[in-house]
Amino acid sequence: MNCFTRLSNEPAPLACDPCLAPYRDALAARTLRTAETARKLTGGRMSLADFASGHEYFGLHRDAAGWVFREWAPNATRIIVRGDFTNWEERPGFVMKSKPGGAWELRLPAEALRHGDHYLLSMEWEGGRGDRVPAYARCVVQDEATGLFSAVVYAPERPYAFRHPSPPAPAMPLVYESHVGMAQEEPKVGSFAEFRVKTLPRIAKAGYNTIQLMAVMGHPYYGSFGYHVANFFAVAGRFGTPDEFKELVDAAHGLGLRVIIDLVHSHATRNEVEGLGRYDGSRTAFFHAGARGEHAAWDSLLFDYAKPEVLHFLLSNCRYWLDEFRIDGFRFDGVTSMMYLHHGLGKTFTSYADYFGPDVDEDAVCYLGLANTVIHTVRPDAVTVAEDVSGMPGLAAPLGQPGGIGFDYRLAMGVTDMWFKLFDIPDENWPLGWMYHELCNRRRDERSISYAECHDQAIVGGKTAIFRLADAAMYDAMHVSSASLAVDRAVALHKMMRLATLASAGHGYLNFMGNEFGHPEWIDFPREGNHWSMMHARRLWSLAENPDLRYRFLAVFDRAMLETVKSRPEFTRCIPQLVRLDETAKILIFERDDLYFCFNFHPERSYFDYAFEVREGVFETVLDSDAPEFGGFARREPGQTYFTRNSRLSLYLPNRSALVLKRR
Structure with missing residues (x-):
């Protein structure tokens, strides 16, 4: 087989991997389970994509008669809407009515609410009561003085009108992983508007064709990196408004950049007032009961994927971001945690038996198949990427094939692990055979995205690749006139590892913002332990723009190596x-x-x-x-x-x- 041998378009897992033969029935059962669950959810009366439209029913909406507000809270006994429009008092005209299936509804005249009004739900249940931000709220903000969260009536007179269509899906996604809040050089929380004006042009100029945005959904704690989501239908209010996020997406499309966002359906924050924890007084409305409903390592709650109402909520969430913001897909976070009851913690996957049996949460696997069905029905050109370290067979195989879960790509997480293990070894002892094996180690029935490093390697005390290679010399020897063997080595190997990763990548490549020019510092969000400092929650773009520093060489090389593969449409085939x-x-x-x-x-x-x-x-x-x-x-x-x-x-x-x- 020479280098012009083409991969077949969509080979089946069983055809590519004879080791799966003993699990033929289990793979077929997964496909059947997904199809049967879809039939149960839709009742055969609609498509699964139509079923995934809960955001059009629940939440606050305008209609011909004024306003209609609905929420799902099956354990609640009484719900009153209060806010600026009631002077934050509980008034009789704002009491919601109970409907079948645990839903609640309130209808109001057009003049009752105004754009910008803040509100909450005063919810009562057997034995208790509490304020709650609605689960389907589309705009949520935090009061700077009190730290409290509230929903916001978001109905501008002139809603944002998109101007640019989504660019076509590239043959090879070159993904620029980004975080809006830390994208500015100033030690502060950046905004959607600043990212649109300052950062988008940098990404386009650098040669990337896809942006992966982290932390877009509402999350109360900034330091969670956006992974403790509370408000699944709201953009993170600290970055700006829904329309400002739309303008960001639209501007990216105008620059030829596709936009995908991190989708965190693997868990949710424990927060109760602004989140879903004990939303209606019960811990089990959205989550499993007992220990199964808690992720001890992440201090978060775990969805019950067997519950139709939870599937309705999550599948509608998938469709909402496609419909409302015209994004181009999702990177599903924590897929390994979702698919296994042990969440992959302390687990080494050494046998195919690890992918089947009692440790697998088949309900979660089924949900992932349903989510991919909805996403690709609503937007056939949308991209879904799975973050999975286990190597689950069929994860990125088409849905119609036995065991196919339907992701377009999986992240090749073993590649970055390989590089960072090599950093612990003198490079004269690097085993090239192992290196090449890890660079090319992927399932033939799946497409994958490789990366030398992402945000994970530099979070809170970790070091970027360039810092691991140069160590203390980063502080005083990055000037072009400095003589440093450590920096010479670091700069050379940084270029080589990234080129080797890109050149051997299965079907796509990813980089975290700033790493292309060797950003020197770790990522540390403001917290009590660092006296709430923003100094390490930003990007020092000026380093790459300074002609007297070596960072610019790495940036220029990164752009040149991307152009090398971008000019070859058949490269990934x-x-x-x-x-x-x-x-x-x-x-x-x-x-x-x-x-x-x-x-x-x-x-x-x-x-x-x-x-x-x-x-x-x-x-x-x-x-x-x-x-x-x-x-x-x-x-x-x-x-x-x-x-x-x-x-x-x-x-x-x-x-x-x-x-x-x-x-x-």
């Missing part, structure tokens, strides 16, 4: 083929499409006539990590052309450098 792996010389060469990626990882040895077999032809230089514009030592003549002799190519391969050649 071509399997990397190993040409040479020399553990002693620390040489790795592989072919993909008509490109040859040549790496010399040796810390000291350069090879002046390194020969290897290739097909006859003429080769030209596409990319040289050692070029001066990339902060290299210019040890090769730029733009060289190479000719084969007796089907062999001889190259000068300087130590700690990478060369990309193209066959003419």
